[in-house]
Amino acid sequence: MKNYYYSQTYELTEELKAIRPILSAAVDYQRDFDEYLLPDSYWTDNRGWLYIRWNVKSDTAVMPVWRYKIGANSEIVAEEIPRKPSKEELLHGKNSDHAAVLVTGDTHGKFERLLIFSQRFGTRKDDLMIILGDAGINYYGGKDDEQPSDVTKAYVERQLDNVGWKVDVVLTHTVPYKYRPVEVFLRTIDQDTVDLSTEKWLGDIEERLVYKKWYAGHYHTDKDIDKLRIMYGKVQLFMNDTDLKFSFV
Secondary structure, rough: EEEEOOOOOOOOOOHHOOHHHHHHHEEEOOOOOOOOOEEEEEEEEEOOOEEEEEEOOOHHHOEEEEEEEOOOOOOOEEEEOOOOOOOHHHOOOOOOOOOOEEEEEEOOOHHHHHHHHHHOOOOOOEEEEEEEOOOOOOOOHHHOOOOOOOHHHHHHHHHHHHHOOOEEEEOOOOOOOOHHHHHHOOOOOOHHOOOOHHHHHHHHHHHHHHHOOOEEEEOOEEEEOOOOEOOOOOOEEOOOOOOOOOEOO
16 A cells, blocks of 8 residues: 655645546545545556545544546546454444354363453453353363253253254254264374263254254364354354454464
C-alpha cells in the first residue's frame, strides 16, 4: 500500500496530480458518502484499477475501500471492496447487539488461554464459552466418574425418544467409535486396555440420530469429519463455520 500526505489546506501532492482525473471524479462520486472528500491512502493494480481508502470517521483497520477506473465510454466505474470485519464484529455481528456463543476443546485448567482469546476478541460478560470436557474444574474426581452409568445412558435415550431422535446439535466429550482419530493416539498407551464402552454407545446413538452438527473434544486435535468436529486448540463460533483464525496450539 502506498501512503501520501496532504497539507492543512487539503491541496493534493504532486504525486497525486498524475492521477487527478480519476481521483477528482472519484471525489465527486463520494461526495454524498464522505464528508472529508479526501482519501487516506491509495494504490493501483496491473488491471488499471485505482484503489482508494477513504478517510472516514472509523478505526483505520475498518476503513472502507473503493476502486475506480475509466470505463469503455470514459465513465468512472466504481466498486466498494467489502472490508474485513473487525474481531468484535466476528463475534457479535455488525451491530454488536447479541451475545456470542463460542466453543473450544479441553483446557485442563489452563484458563489463561481463554483470557488471551477474550482480550484479543473483546468478549463481553454475556458471551458464552462451551468447553468440550476436561475443563480442569473437577477433572481429578477419580476414574469411577469417567464413564456414564447405565442409568445415565437410559435417561439420555429416553430424552431422544421424546424428540423422535432428531436434534440440531450434539455436544459430547469423546466421539462415536467410528470417528476416533486413531492417527493421533499415543503409542505409549496400549489401546487394548482403554475402556471404549462410551465410544461404542455413542456410535449406536449416532447411527440412529438425525442431527446437523456434532462437537467433541478429548483427543487433543482439531479435525472435521462428516458432520463431526473434534476440537482442542481452536476457538470457534458455535454452529458457525466462520474461521476466527485463532488457536492455542
